Amino acid sequence: xxxxxxxxxxxxxxxxxxxxxxxxxxxxxxxxxxxxxxxxxxxxxxxxxxxxxxxxxxxxxxxxxxxxxxxxxxxxxxxxxxxxxxxxxxxxxxxxxxxxxxxxxxxxxxxxx
Amino acid sequence: xxxxxxxxxxxxxxxxxxxxxxxxxxxxxxxxxxxxxxxxxxxxxxxxxxxxxxxxxxxxxxxxxxxxxxxxxxxxxxxxxxxxxxxxxxxxxxxxxxxxxxxxxxxxxx
Numbered sequence: 001x002x003x004x005x006x007x008x009x010x011x012x013x014x015x016x017x018x019x020x021x022x023x024x025x026x027x028x029x030x031x032x033x034x035x036x037x038x039x040x041x042x043x044x045x046x047x048x049x050x051x052x053x054x055x056x057x058x059x060x061x062x063x064x065x066x067x068x069x070x071x072x073x074x075x076x077x078x079x080x081x082x083x084x085x086x087x088x089x090x091x092x093x094x095x096x097x098x099x100x101x102x103x104x105x106x107x108x109x110x111x112x113x
Numbered sequence: 114x115x116x117x118x119x120x121x122x123x124x125x126x127x128x129x130x131x132x133x134x135x136x137x138x139x140x141x142x143x144x145x146x147x148x149x150x151x152x153x154x155x156x157x158x159x160x161x162x163x164x165x166x167x168x169x170x171x172x173x174x175x176x177x178x179x180x181x182x183x184x185x186x187x188x189x190x191x192x193x194x195x196x197x198x199x200x201x202x203x204x205x206x207x208x209x210x211x212x213x214x215x216x217x218x219x220x221x222x223x
Binding site: 033042045104107 | 117154156200202210211
């Protein structure tokens with residue numbers, strides 16, 4: 001029972017480098033989300049995809065792009081990494097608008113130096 | 114503006130000492146309120162969903178309750194393994210976004 005799988009788990013980037021965080025879910029969920037989590041702050045939504053073929057900006061979208069590749073996969077791309085993007089990134093999926101709940105991956109710890 | 118505030122930021126209890134965590138929310142039409150547990154280095158793990166005022170859910174030593182303005186997570190006779198950060202989130206009827214509180218870090222000392 002894989003649930004939500006994120007890769008990689010850890011990454012160190014130099015300022016200006018690009019990378020893509022991958023997320024896949026095997027629960028046949030419609031909605032998928034990308035969050036970042038910083039110390040002392042709640043989870044902040046970067047982008048979300050309510051259903052296959054749609055994506056929308058969340059609270060902190062600047063510096064990021066996303067692709068909903070199919071129903072299973074939702075990737076997050078940093079085109080030119082900045083130290084302010086050092087954070088832990090979580091992917092989540094939810095089956096229906098009313099829940100029952102969002103299920104999270106294990107996170108990607110990204111450091112930009 | 115939709116908002117979630119959790120209190121306290123941190124709570125230290127002795128094993129067996131019961132207490133409650135608070136989640137206050139402001140949302141234009143509540144679709145659901147969620148409680149999660151997060152262990153260090155891991156993603157949040159779902160605990161409960163509450164949909165309407167007066168609803169209660171229980172799981173082992175945890176009980177979640179909901180009013181029109183806040184939710185409580187009651188912890189009865191906690192054990193050290195209950196130590197974690199507990200997160201609260203709400204979902205508005207108007208969109209698919211979840212709005213998160215900053216969490217309460219719970220430490221249970223043996």
